[in-house]
Each structure stands twice: as structure tokens, then as C-alpha cells.
Amino acid sequence: xxxxxxxxxxxxxxxxxxxxxxxxxxxxxxxxxxxxxxxxxxxxxxxxxxxxxxxxxxxxxxxxxxxxxxxxxxxxxxxxxxxxxxxxxxxxxxxxxxxxxxxxxxxxxxxxxxxxxxxxxxxxxxxxxxxxxxxxxxxxxxxxxxxxxxxxxxxxxxxxxxxxxxxxxxxxxxxxxxxxxxxxxxxxxxxxxxxxxxxxxxxxxxxxxxxxxxxxxxxxxxxxxxxxxxxxxxxxxxxxxxxxxxxxxxxxxxxxxxxxxx
Numbered sequence: 649x650x651x652x653x654x655x656x657x658x659x660x661x662x663x664x665x666x667x668x669x670x671x672x673x674x675x676x677x678x679x680x681x682x683x684x685x686x687x688x689x690x691x692x693x694x695x696x697x698x699x700x701x702x703x704x705x706x707x708x709x710x711x712x713x714x715x716x717x718x719x720x721x722x723x724x725x726x727x728x729x730x731x732x733x734x735x736x737x738x739x740x741x742x743x744x745x746x747x748x749x750x751x752x753x754x755x756x757x758x759x760x761x762x763x764x765x766x767x768x769x770x771x772x773x774x775x776x777x778x779x780x781x782x783x784x785x786x787x788x789x790x791x792x793x794x795x796x797x798x799x800x801x802x803x804x805x806x807x808x809x810x811x812x813x814x815x816x817x818x819x820x821x822x823x824x825x826x827x828x829x830x831x832x833x834x835x836x837x838x839x840x841x842x843x844x845x846x847x848x849x850x851x852x853x854x855x856x857x858x859x860x861x862x863x864x865x866x867x868x869x870x871x872x873x874x875x876x877x878x879x880x881x882x883x884x885x886x887x888x889x890x891x892x893x894x895x896x897x898x899x900x901x902x903x904x905x906x907x908x909x910x
Contacts, residue, residue: 707774714782715773721789722798725769729762885909 707715719725737755741747773782788794858868885907890899901907
């Protein structure tokens with residue numbers, strides 16, 4: 649065993665992490681007590697993903713045109729980007745009290761660029777739908793029923809979001825009440841105390857004069873050194889063998905062939 653002492657270092661870190669996931673995804677932010685940057689403020693980071701990755705498979709021109717027409721008609725990319733942007737702005741406004749109206753306006757402007765979302769949806773539609781599928785979807789959304797569906801979709805999604813939140817709150821309350829009502833919650837189980845074995849001097853090979861410290865540690869000098877006595881601020885190097893009072897060995901610097909220093 650080796651013990652090294654070094655100066656403690658305290659780090660003050662401010663980090664902001666934003667993640668975009670499928671569906672309506674919120675942003676995550678971790679922040680310490682470090683102050684926000686003062687003016688002039690750096691520009692917000694650009695897109696976290698390349699709108700058109702070099703490794704993206706080539707899409708048939710006619711199919712891509714249909715996909716983009718469908719996305720423009722449904723407004724899916726705009727809706728997803730808008731939801732994410734609103735949640736991010738709301739989160740940062742709550743989490744960072746020194747965010748100014750100018751900061752909010754800048755975030756809204758830069759988050760309005762939904763190009764990465766659009767391009768990701770184009771690739772996803774190309775992968776998951778055939779040209780015939782896309783033509784059928786496009787034809788449906790152009791009908792009165794399809795138009796009504798698109799018009800009412802935001803309201804339906806808002807109702808669903810409210811229902812999900814209320815359902816989650818009620819379930820959480822029920823779970824908390826259940827956990828608190830359990831008998832073990834009021835009186836947690838405690839393990840019975842283990843009997844303490846009496847100190848057995850026979851555990852020491854030398855059978856000399858074991859010494860017991862105030863902390864309960866018992867030690868015996870097997871071989872007394874003849875060198876200089878270590879003083880405060882110095883390091884002592886020695887071999888040791890650690891055993892329980894019944895003689896069970898739990899550690900030994902000799903077995904590792906590595907002296908212990910402290």
C-alpha cells in the first residue's frame with residue numbers, strides 16, 4: 649500500500665449541455681457558481697451537427713423533392729425545431745437569472761435555424777418511406793381531411809402533453825404515498841450487532857507485547873529498526889502484515905514485495 653499526499657485543487661466549472669432527441673426534447677444544462685460571461689458576449693455555438701454529413705447517402709432527386717414538399721406542407725421540421733427552441737429558452741431563462749431580454753432575443757434568432765432538423769428528417773423519410781408511400785401521404789395531406797388533421801394537430805399534441813404531465817404527477821403522488829405507508833419505511837430494519845471477539849495475543853507470531861491504540865488498532869513490532877527515527881514532515885518506509893484479532897491475514901506488504909510508506 650502506498651499513500652501519496654498532494655495539494656487539493658478546487659475547480660470552478662460552468663458547462664452548458666444541450667441535447668436534441670426524437671420527439672419533443674428538452675435541453676439539459678449543468679452550471680456551477682461561476683458567473684456568466686460579461687459583455688461582449690461570444691456568439692452562440694453553431695449547429696451541433698453538420699446539416700449534410702459527407703457520409704450521408706445520395707437521395708434520388710425526384711424523391712427528395714417530394715420529401716421536401718411533404719415537410720413544407722406538414723411543417724414538421726418547423727414544429728419540432730420550435731418546440732425545442734422554446735423549451736431551451738425557457739430553461740435557460742429559469743436557470744440563469746442574469747439572462748437579459750437581449751440574450752433571449754439572440755437565442756430565439758439563432759435557434760430559429762432548423763436546417764439540421766430538416767436535413768435529418770429528409771434522410772429519415774428517404775430511409776423509411778418509398779416513393780409510393782410519399783406520394784400517398786402528400787395526396788392525403790392535400791385533401792380537406794388531411795388539411796384539418798394538420799390544422800388540429802398542435803392542439804391535439806398540447807392536450808396530450810397536458811394529460812401526460814397530469815398522469816405522471818398523479819402516479820408520482822401515488823408511488824410516494826405507497827412507499828411512505830410501508831412498515832419498513834417507518835421503522836427501517838437494523839442488522840443485529842455482531843459479537844466482538846476478544847483480543848487474542850496468539851495471533852502475533854512474536855507473542856511479545858502487542859500495543860493497542862485509542863482507535864482500536866493493535867500492532868506489534870516484529871523486527872525493530874535501527875535507523876534514524878522519522879520526524880514530522882518525513883516519510884517512513886516499512887513492511888507490515890495486517891491481521892484480524894483471530895489471526896486472519898487481510899493484507900501484507902511483504903506478499904506484494906512493496907514496502908508501505910507514510
